[in-house]
Amino acid sequence: MPNLGPFIVSGLSTGALYALSAVGLVVLYRASGVVNLAQGAVGALSAIIAWQIADSGGPQWIGWIAGTSAATLISLAYGRLIAPRLAHSDPIVRAVATLGLALVILGFMDLFWGEYGRVLRLPTDSLGVRILDVRITYTRLIALGVALGVTAATLVFLARTRMGLAMRALANRREISALLGVPILKVDSWAWGISGAIAGVSGILLANLARMQPLFLTFIVIPAIAAAIAGRVQSLAVAVLGGLAIGIIEAIGTPFPAIAPYRTLTPFVFAILALIWLQRHGHTLIGSGAALGDADVRQNSSAASARPRSLALGLAAGAAAAFLVALVLPEVVNSYWLRVLTAATILALASLSAGILYAQLGMVSLCQYALVGVGGWATLRIWHATHWPVEIPVLCGGVAAALFGLVFGLPALRMRGLYLALTTLMIAGGFQVIITATDFPDGGSGFIGKIYDAPRLYMGRPDLAKSDAAYFRYCVAALVIAYLVILWHQRSRVGRAWAMIRRSEACALSASVNIVAYKVWGFALAGFLAGICGGLLAALVGELDLSSFPASESILLFAVTVIGGAYSWLGPIVAGLLLRAVPGLLNDWHIDGNIATIVFGAGLLHALITAPTGVSGQILDIVERIRTRALPRREKAL
């Protein structure tokens, strides 16, 4: 048994910072009803500004002040300018919108600073005291002190000041508090400002204690969310204890080589256990049961949609269009663009998978790209182990992804509201940990084949489609089949049950719909599609790259799905093009690809606020308008 003392001490201080972030999350959620998933990104920005100022020779303290002020200002700006536009949306939408902010900040940091490991030094690093035979730097003591101090101050602030009272009032009933004269905007701004400042301070300290890297710091929000979930995003005390516990458990794993690489899974495991406990003990859950019902009122407000569309005609047109694309495109584009378009077609499947959950069931899954990774890896390994025809490993990959998603998503699927979005974000983070820890075994033969020094083995393509052109057509065919499967679901009892679940839980229950079963089926189907997408990607290149499945890709996938427009058939295709063809274009034009991340983040915010039907909705609206103008007589006849 190694001496755990030093690890407990270091875990305590990291945990204190998780607790601090969790306090920021809870304070903001209680006042404004927003779970701020950009908390980590805001902290990262604060840290990198502090680093930049110190690095260019400025006094360190100016860096800290500048970083924290920047974090406060950004948070305040979002809370003042963007959050009020979403104040009447569902809690899920409000939480997901902050991902747009996170993407913008992340893209901005990558653009100017890049993902290099840096070191942020603080003057307190070299000084320390000895407690229990362990040397503790002042930085760690400060982290612990700041965390506990800020939490205590927040508690006093909420309990004793007028502003605190107003915040507690808002937490209960927004509209009624407004009627009673609580200045909502002012209180909101305070909450956003406080949580921004907390994010800024914890960002700088975490950058020093853990790692100074934008992506890492952005996802530091995950342990904070896990801690906050344990207290139902309501209880500050539970959030603090949860944060400390996560920090300590994570650190205790360090001296054990078997556990060490997986110890960053702690927050995820912690959150899952907390969810199961909450569910067993029948606590009220965050958010209402009603999901994204608003969007379809807006979507279907035009009287034109009362007119039935001919299914046969639509199917024929779609099939003809797909056939034409498959036939013509490979002949007219060069081989680079053919590969890009093939990848875009395959990724349309992934977007379709995120889109059916969002549009049909009103559920937000932030782990679909991780499931793509699961499916791709399973496909690769099954192919290398068996050399069966490609279709079988790809289908197995789909099943593997569906099962993986289900096993970890099930506790959240049984609960309402935000929990699924938060849990799936953690699944995405957890998958990143697992592939890093296991080094993504690939390239060798057999089921678990890792090759280090010999040349890698590549997976073959389907016998039907060896050439690039044929494989493009193959993928278009796969996409068409996926669309047909979804269409069949939509028009059957499953689709009706999904629609009722999305309308409201009461609506579904009053029609005897087994809500959990239908949610599970939707989630499994979406996981299957994501897995197929992974398998086809693997066959396109012959291998998969470990680094291409970070948690941020899952968020990006969700963002482009919403931007593309999850409610229509065109949406996933637009999303696939955004994900692959846009970076290709930027590459052609010699523009930094990180611009795309910023644009997608802003696009997500735009889509959630003003255009719930996304790009495809706007395109189809224009088509519809042209058609009504061209066919005035037919309109009159109806």
Added chain:
Amino acid sequence: MIEIDRLEVRFGGVRALNSLTATLDAPVTGLIGPNGAGKTTLLNVLSGFVRPTAGSVKVDGQDVAKLPTYRRSAFGIRRTFQTEQVVLNLSVWDNVAGMLDHVPFAPRQRDEVIRSALRYTALADRAHWIGGALAAADRRMVEIARCIVGAPKVVMMDEPGAGLSESESDFLRKAIVGIPDFCGAQVLLVDHDVDLISATCSKTLVLDFGTMIAFGPVEATLKDPKVRAAYLGEAA
């Protein structure tokens, strides 16, 4: 037949229903009382959204507590909501079909059953319209159509008359009165509109602060001085 036996529902310290015992056997029973009297709570107990703290409710001899919430519609306990819950992006037809999907039912008669329910609610000509395109009164009718397909036993309506025009209200009355003959179900009607209750119900149960203060034929019950005191605000 609905047999309510010493039913009690408590929310923390508040008694929403207090030892309620009654046997409802009329084809259309009214359920009236001032705000907060426990009318909607009673409906919620029947449809399983609220668990009683004590007592039991039997529908046609079946103890409903033994049925999981999502099985109750299939068993035959149907309801409409105070704020209607029509699915806005499904057609009227699919809204009704969605109910039949989960009710054990001979699939061959399915289309005919939906069609006759839509004819009954005067929605037959708009079967392909999406829910979002309907007027509020028509959405109420869609909810009623959902309730009367596939052998319902009890149809509960929570303030169906709120916000309807006079002609719409007339049609609603006819629709409510006809339900027992149309599909054999018993109707339980919650409403504030005493005219609607007198026009449709043969018996009415009056609740005040979770306690039953009168139950019997509508005419007599509404004249009961206790009812007039509690509900119509007259001095007893």
